[in-house]
Amino acid sequence: MGGRAFKYDDHVDTDVIIPARYCTGFTVEELAPHALEDLDATFVQRVRPGDFIVAGRNFGCGSSRENAPIAIKGAGVACVIAVSFARIFYRNAINIGLPILECADAVAGIEDGDTIRVELAEGAIENVTRGGSWRAAPFPEGIREIIDAGGLAEYVRRRVAAG
């Protein structure tokens, strides 16, 4: 997959990803139009399906609201690449099937607006605009199983169905 990078700083919190004033809604249709609204008011107008968010440390810190990764995924973001993720956001992204990659070197080598290419299965990240390629840390085996199932809901559905 390839697309443009939208680059942000450290500690992008869930309140700016999706403010509580929109959290009386929980569907993609209600949330996606407001993704990152209090951080970057033009993000939703500019982002195209297949684009990437590239951010610093502790992405998604704060609230447990799953509305946050739902809004980002719904806005068309193919993958979030960050130096690190806050732990509840990390779980939520994996659980709902929003691809995330942790790779500090890639974040350092990507500027806002660069075109990048990502192969999720290998965690391979390439900067098409200015060169450079990196490989994100692989997910632990147990988390890989949830990702491969397409998320935790499908993982549980299969497990329950199998008895």
Place this chain on the structure above:
Amino acid sequence: MSMTIAEKILATHGGRDRVEPGELLFAKVDRVLGTDVTCSLSIEVFRGMGVERVKNPDTLVLVNDHFVPAKDIKAAQLSKNMREFAREQGVENYFEVGRSGICHSILPDKGFVRPGDLVVGADSHTCTHGAVGALATGIGSTDMAAAWALGELWFRVPETIRLEISGEPDPWIGAKDVVLHVISLLGVEGALYKVLEFHGPVIEAMSMDGRFTVTNMAIEAGAKSGIIPADATTLDYLRTVGIAGAEPIDADPDARYASTIPVDVGSLRPQVAKPYLPSNATDVEEVAGEHVDQVVIGSCTNGRLEDFEIAAEILRGRKVHRDTRLLVIPSSQAIYLELLKRGLAGVFVAAGAAVTPPTCGPCIGGHMGVLAENEVGLYTTNRNFVGRNGHPSSRVYLSGPAVAAASAVAGEITPPYDVRVNTKLQAAKG
């Protein structure tokens, strides 16, 4: 054995003799907490899992707190969805407006958490419950649906940071000052994926109300949970909520920690965290004089009886400044009733404060006190991110109840020992 408290609890609940940090395992959960703001999505996901019945309905606690009393039609629908699900699934522990409170008061005060329990909640401040010696952590809505379906959930065994908190601070230094200071030392990601174990004489001397304030803010350093080992104070509290014979768990003497950090709070000044991070704590004197449009005393962080006793000591016989609004929000109906019985509610109303029913309301910029453009707030809550409490240009400082009450009277950020607001504590300072 050489295990930390979190490792012991995950080993027990995962059916293992021992666990190592970094391991992934499925572990049985003792409590699953949901609120009006997170349940509706969980219900939808749960249905999609092809499961008819919640596996262990007795473990569920469902609490109306975030957008209640319903702020609008959509919020009313969120509560209705949770109410109907509770009925359908036979969930006894459903808490309705008027008989409810903020979930992190309800859970311990109704006797739903014991030392050694594994508690998950679809609210990031679920870490609060580590104050009774449990491992309690926040999860999302899909996680909650999975816990409903399976009665267990996947966990990564966290590393633990041991904090040894010592010193004899001045009398107006409270639990909030201590934890704001700790978070400023660690940073907002200093405990990412880790557990904070709180030890030391300052913690041992702390009331349960204070301990809940400390563990509540563990997430603000990125932690999975904050844990305080249960002791005589814990067991006394547990007896008052109907739990007898609880067995404390402590870390093994040779437990392995990611780090052990001594924190001396002996010379700590009252702390205020500046916008826009809870880790931006500084001495109150550094920011004194900044005008505040609104002061909030309440929330899952500082909405307990002790917090209001401290605030009332300052507000008794005084008035809220004419250019400032004060909101007082007890964190449960039970605490509200205590405020009435003890005459504290009268102190606040006479001072010109609005006393509201329990709600998360202004802490999340939800309702009942949202900030306008460029307004400044001083809140006893836990987060001050951009736009958290209202307009994205508004700015919120975080403090304990003493600084908050003093600032409400002065109309600007003010130390609690300021002679304008507290002659008694000024005298105590000598």
